[in-house]
Amino acid sequence: MATVTSSPAPPTSNQPGYYVNYSTRVDKVGLRPRIATMVRAIIAVIIAFIMLIPVFWMGLTAFKSRPDAVSVPPTLLFQPTLEGFVSLLTDRRQLTAAELQEYQARDDLNWADELTLLRGQVIIGQSQFPRQLLNSLIISAASTFFSVTFGVLAAYAFSRFQIPGKDDLLFFILSQRMLPAVVVTIPIFLMYKEIGLHDTHFGMILLYTSFNLSFSVWLLKGFIDEIPREYEEAALVDGYTRLQAFRKVVLPQAVTGIAATTVFALIFSWNEYAFALMLTSNNARTAPPSIPEVLGTGGIEWAAIAAGSLAFLIPVVIVTFALRKHLLRGVTFGAIRKG
Amino acid sequence: MATIELKQVEKKFAESFAVQPLDLTINDGEFVVFLGPSGCGKTTTLRMISGLEAVTTGNIYLDGRDVTWLHPSDRDIAFVFQFFALYSHMTARQNIAFPLQAQSESRDQITKKVADVAKMLKIDHILDQKPGSLSGGDQQRVALARALVRRPAAFLMDEPLGALDAEFRESMRAEIKQLHIRQEATTVYVTHDQIEAMAMGDRIVIMSKAIVQQVGTPSDVYHNPSNLFVARFIGSPGMNLLEGQYVDGRVMLAGGSTFSIPNAYNVALNQALNDTGGKVIVGFRPEAVRVGDSGEIAAHVYADDLHGGYSMLHFELDDGVIVHGRVGRDSHHTIGTGLQFGVDPAMVRFFHPVTEQAIQPNGVHA
Numbered sequence: 289m290a291t292v293t294s295s296p297a298p299p300t301s302n303q304p305g306y307y308v309n310y311s312t313r314v315d316k317v318g319l320r321p322r323i324a325t326m327v328r329a330i331i332a333v334i335i336a337f338i339m340l341i342p343v344f345w346m347g348l349t350a351f352k353s354r355p356d357a358v359s360v361p362p363t364l365l366f367q368p369t370l371e372g373f374v375s376l377l378t379d380r381r382q383l384t385a386a387e388l389q390e391y392q393a394r395d396d397l398n399w400a401d402e403l404t405l406l407r408g409q410v411i412i413g414q415s416q417f418p419r420q421l422l423n424s425l426i427i428s429a430a431s432t433f434f435s436v437t438f439g440v441l442a443a444y445a446f447s448r449f450q451i452p453g454k455d456d457l458l459f460f461i462l463s464q465r466m467l468p469a470v471v472v473t474i475p476i477f478l479m480y481k482e483i484g485l486h487d488t489h490f491g492m493i494l495l496y497t498s499f500n501l502s503f504s505v506w507l508l509k510g511f512i513d514e515i516p517r518e519y520e521e522a523a524l525v526d527g528y529t530r531l532q533a534f535r536k537v538v539l540p541q542a543v544t545g546i547a548a549t550t551v552f553a554l555i556f557s558w559n560e561y562a563f564a565l566m567l568t569s570n571n572a573r574t575a576p577p578s579i580p581e582v583l584g585t586g587g588i589e590w591a592a593i594a595a596g597s598l599a600f601l602i603p604v605v606i607v608t609f610a611l612r613k614h615l616l617r618g619v620t621f622g623a624i625r626k627g
Numbered sequence: 628m629a630t631i632e633l634k635q636v637e638k639k640f641a642e643s644f645a646v647q648p649l650d651l652t653i654n655d656g657e658f659v660v661f662l663g664p665s666g667c668g669k670t671t672t673l674r675m676i677s678g679l680e681a682v683t684t685g686n687i688y689l690d691g692r693d694v695t696w697l698h699p700s701d702r703d704i705a706f707v708f709q710f711f712a713l714y715s716h717m718t719a720r721q722n723i724a725f726p727l728q729a730q731s732e733s734r735d736q737i738t739k740k741v742a743d744v745a746k747m748l749k750i751d752h753i754l755d756q757k758p759g760s761l762s763g764g765d766q767q768r769v770a771l772a773r774a775l776v777r778r779p780a781a782f783l784m785d786e787p788l789g790a791l792d793a794e795f796r797e798s799m800r801a802e803i804k805q806l807h808i809r810q811e812a813t814t815v816y817v818t819h820d821q822i823e824a825m826a827m828g829d830r831i832v833i834m835s836k837a838i839v840q841q842v843g844t845p846s847d848v849y850h851n852p853s854n855l856f857v858a859r860f861i862g863s864p865g866m867n868l869l870e871g872q873y874v875d876g877r878v879m880l881a882g883g884s885t886f887s888i889p890n891a892y893n894v895a896l897n898q899a900l901n902d903t904g905g906k907v908i909v910g911f912r913p914e915a916v917r918v919g920d921s922g923e924i925a926a927h928v929y930a931d932d933l934h935g936g937y938s939m940l941h942f943e944l945d946d947g948v949i950v951h952g953r954v955g956r957d958s959h960h961t962i963g964t965g966l967q968f969g970v971d972p973a974m975v976r977f978f979h980p981v982t983e984q985a986i987q988p989n990g991v992h993a
Contacts, residue, residue: 518712521679524699525706526777527729536725540716 343601349594354407357590371407372591374400376417376599380409416570417578417596423568424575425603427489428557431496435553436546438497439504440512444534446505447512448520458509464502470562477566487571492564496557503556504549511545512538547614551607558604575600629690629703629780629813630655631676636685638671644837645671648685651832651842656811658804660828662818664860667834669817670785676815677706677783689780700729705774709786711766713758719769720745720754726777744776747806764795771806781813788823800826821861825849833857850912852976855983858910864951866910869944870980873905880909881946886923889972891988899979899986907986908978913939915974916952922969926950928960942968 349357351368378400383391388408391397397405404411445451446458476495477486485491515538523533539546565577579596608615631653638646646668653659661669674680676687678699686695694702705726713722720741727737745751748768758766767787774782787803788796804827807814818824824831825845833840833848833856840860841853852858858866871878873896879885888896900907918940926942929949933956940952940960952968960966977986 516710516712518708518710519714521677521699522706522708522712522773523725523729524679525677525702525704526726526773527700529698529700532729537714540714 346594346597349590350598352591352594354589354591357594369403369591370400371403372589372593372595374403374411375589375592376595377415378404378411379413379415380404381412383408383410416573417575417599420573420578421575421599423489423572424558424600427492427496427572427574428554430489430493431500431557432550432553434493434497435500435504436508436550439501439508439549440539440542440546442501442505443508443512444538446509448517458506461502461505464498469499473562473566476563480567485567487568487573489572491567492572492574495563495567496560499560500553500556504553507549507552508542508545511542511548515541544614547611551611551615554607555604630688631781631813631815632688632691633672633676634686634688636672636675636687637683638668638675638680639683644668646675647837647839649839651839653813653815656813658807658814658816658827658829659832660816660818660824660830661832661834662821662824662828662860663834663840665819668837669819669832669834672834673783673785673815673817676781677704678702679706703780705777705779705782707767707770707774707782707784707787709789711758711770711790713766713769713773715758718755718757719750719761719772722758722769723754723772723776726773730777740776741772744772747775747809748772748802762795763791764799767791767795767799768802771803775806775810779812781815782807784814784816786818787816788820789818796823803827821863825861833860835860850974851985852910853985855908855910855978858976858978858985862912864913864939866912866976867916867950868978869909869948869950871907871909873900873907878907878909880924880944881948883945884924886970887972888975888977889988892977892986895986895988896977899977903980906980908980910976910978911970911974913951913953915971916940916950916954917969917971918952918954918958918966919969920967922967924968924970925965926968927965928962930962931960942966 348364350372351370352363352366353369353371356363356366357372383405387410388405391405391410401411446454451457480486480491485494519537519541520530520533523537524530528536559576560574561576564574568574568577575596579593579600631651633649633651635648635650636646637644637648649672651659661672663669671680675682678694678697678701682695686693688694689702689704699706713719714725717725723741723744724737727740732740741754742751745754748771750765750768750772753761753765753769758769761769767790770787784803788799791799800823803816806812807827816823816827828845830842830844831848832842835856841848841857843851843853848857848861852861852866855868858868869880871880873888876890876893877885877887896907924944926944929941929943931941932939936956938954938956938958940954940958942950942952944950950968978984979986
């Protein structure tokens with residue numbers, strides 16, 4: 289006995305005819321959700337802005353002249369200069385008044401020479417920084433590669449095979465991270481001195497690999513645990529060996545985890561300061577302990593430090609950006625249905 | 628195609644049996660269904676046949692060849708998984724070609740075989756899609772194609788329809804059966820769904836608690852369950868099971884009604900029930916129930932559900948036991964009214980109350 293009333297009761301979800309709009313098309317989304325989306329976006333932008341202020345400031349400082357860098361109140365608008373980069377990449381000598389006049393009279397100077405001359409200095413050679421940045425690249429890339437490669441193999445074994453004392457082994461691996469790393473710097477320094485690993489690339493790669501390995505085993509085990517065994521089992525039944533199945537089936541599925549682990553391992557070894565300071569000097573010195581070295585004697589070279597930090601930031605940003613698609617979880621998980 | 632032979636195959640996980648010693652021969656081209664509740668050992672058995680799980684003791688023969696300790700890839704069998712196990716980073720075509728690549732066949736051969744099997748399963752049009760964009764039914768067809776493409780000696784299927792929606796399940800059931808008939812492939816199929824088992828199996832192996840309860844044709848396990856577990860497990864609802872007292876050719880039910888039993892059972896019951904003092908469990912299927920005034924058992928109507936083609940009538944006996952009877956859809960009964968019913972003598976079965984085993988009539992040996 290349905291009677292038409294002027295205000296029908298709102299439909300509830302279990303009534304037929306109830307319609308929920310799940311569409312994400314802009315022209316179908318109501319005004320209110322659109323405002324909500326905008327508000328969320330604005331909040332995200334504000335948070336991102338707050339987070340990025342130090343980086344932004346560092347970028348600005350890198351292009352400031354010495355007086356601009358230390359001026360109070362800080363300047364936002366200034367005449368950009370490459371002074372910071374020049375002091376980062378060169379070694380310089382202070383000139384006497386007589387020398388200065390002599391140099392100023394010369395006309396064979398390039399722009400960098402002119403720039404240093406303004407500060408009464410002359411460029412006497414290339415600084416160590418490019419080489420140290422290269423050291424950083426070699427050591428981080430190699431240690432990341434090894435810790436992820438060994439990590440993924442160990443994690444697969446821990447995830448899939450019955451290993452005697454598996455839990456104890458896993459705990460042992462985890463316990464490698466329990467001691468604050470700084471505690472062992474002196475013993476490792478002495479050891480490295482003794483066995484000739486001090487200030488070598490190999491020594492640093494070995495150290496960072498062993499630091500990252502425990503972390504990468506645990507992280508990757510989590511990812512591999514989530515890949516259903518059926519994938520490999522299907523490959524095994526279909527005529528593949530265990531290693532082939534691992535390479536063709538497990539690895540592609542674990543790409544997300546491998547990417548995440550790579551970024552973490554890379555950032556750790558790229559940023560590591562304490563060990564690098566203790567264990568390297570000329571040959572294998574990495575970038576982090578060298579940036580403070582540009583502090584210099586004639587006052588703090590803020591522009592040079594900022595320029596060094598900026599250069600130091602770029603490789604990690606590139607890698608993280610290249611892998612960002614995989615860092616979002618769940619992209620590759622598709623065709624196994626969980627009933 | 629091949630025969631599969633299990634000899635005293637058993638599997639233990641940390642001292643407890645996953646599969647008790649099991650003997651079974653699966654004939655060439657036969658479709659055998661392992662049926663049982665979850666955790667009964669049916670999937671473990673299937674995985675032992677495939678080699679994905681090692682046996683604890685016992686031997687497995689494929690076409691007479693002892694494969695007990697062979698790697699799965701050396702057994703020439705195909706496995707279809709419940710959740711399809713399609714590789715999401717490959718297209719359907721690449722998924723199907725995957726087993727052939729392991730055998731390093733020529734590219735032309737692979738292309739031809741994939742096309743053939745895709746045509747057979749009617750999935751030609753989706754070959755270039757990734758599994759993630761396919762419906763459940765199509766995903767399972769691709770998984771079947773991947774199994775079929777290699778023409779293995781035997782197919783092992785682990786609840787292949789379990790992850791499908793009900794509407795797909797029915798049609799895929801027919802498709803798999805049809806494939807089996809065309810391929811004449813020895814197939815071992817695991818399910819917990821008795822309808823699937825009854826519809827598809829040449830023979831059904833019913834397992835419970837790591838033990839094989841009965842091996843027989845669908846009709847056999849339905850009409851002649853070998854024990855109380857099978858009687859309850861097969862059929863929906865399962866067999867009516869009433870406690871009774873056997874006295875001289877008649878059985879008195881707990882509620883007081885008595886009914887006469889077929890002659891063929893007299894001697895057997897006399898012998899078997901010596902140690903129980905005549906206590907027996909009487910079993911009959913709902914379709915053995917005959918409602919009518921000539922019936923020997925009194926009851927009243929408890930519920931009456933129309934199932935479309937027939938009605939399922941539930942009676943309550945005097946002692947509160949509910950009996951299910953299948954009656955014509957035109958018979959109507961008011962709930963609460965008393966009535967009489969009988970049981971078709973040819974369809975009555977008896978079980979020992981202690982051992983729970985079926986008591987076979989004279990001249991029949993289990």
